[in-house]
Amino acid sequence: MTALTLLALGLRDLLAVTPGRTSRHPWLALLAAVGAVLIGGVVLAGGAASAAETLSAVALALGAVLAWHALARAGSPHLRVGALGGVVGLAVAEHTGALTVAHGPVGMALLGAGLVLVETANVVTRDVLRLAGRPSTDDVHDADDVHDADDDGEGLRGGRFIGPMERLLMAVLGLMAAWQAVAAIMAAKGIVRFPEISKDARAGDAKGGPMGASAEEFLVGSLASWTLAAGAGLVVHLALAGG
Structure with a gap:
């Protein structure tokens, strides 16, 4: 079911x-x-x-x-x-x-979990951010593409793909028990976002929010996304164990 x-x-x-x-x-x-x-x-x-x-x-x-x-x-x-x-x-x-x-069957669990991590997880992560106080933005799908939604240019909008790819990768690595690799991805994401968070801590949120808002948004969005990846991995694990 x-x-x-x-x-x-x-x-x-x-x-x-x-x-x-x-x-x-x-x-x-x-x-x-x-x-x-x-x-x-x-x-x-x-x-x-x-x-x-x-x-x-x-x-x-x-x-x-x-x-x-x-x-x-x-x-x-x-x-x-x-x-x-x-x-x-x-x-x-x-x-x-x-x-x-x-x-x-296991194949159905794999397909279902993969599909959910692509877009449904974006919807849920966006909802969690809204519940945490972030303004509603229909063009934002994940904490990673916050700035993509604010940018009207024609440049790379990788944030729309970072979230789904990250969740799929973490779910696969979790099923393989590659916890060191999972921790490395978490750390790398924090390092990439560190300059933005540091700038926010010094000068206030560029989007008009209170000081520290970028760090909170990053943490809430990332934790929600990672939780969904872990849940999907657990569903597949249970299907494999039952099979």
Whole structure:
């Protein structure tokens, strides 16, 4: 169920921001996500799960993606973060045996976790930053592309890709138990941001916020992003252990 839900959420959010018809018509992204759930249900039915367990997994995944789509249109960070917490609760119930549903195959868990780390994690990180007091900016997806949103030029806008690549890399390294490499990435990110944070501490936030705002924004955004990477890695680990 968890793998199927993550697959649907990740696909919906990725298609919603991909240039093309789905970005102009969000219902197409929802339709694709619903189709992915139904196809995933067929895959689950072909496994060892019973019909009741498969139907339960499909029903929960459909409910999650429909609720997520509605909340995305509403634009409420409180409700979206709460909805993600609900998905986490269902995942815990699934893997502790408190909820009897069909478990997705390892490949589905890998695909779902990867898709979620690409764009859904951007949405959640942005919501966490808004809850922490950062002004709402529809063009900002992660703590790493704060300045990309403020820059109207045609230069490199790497921040839009740093967050997803960082999360994917950290999840893979975590699954490989390469903790030294994970720590090195965290340290390197802090070193890269150090000049900006130091400048903010001396002269105040260039964006008009109080002194130290850049450091707080960096910490909140990074910790939220890393937590999501760790959660996705845990989902894959549980799928591997169950397989």
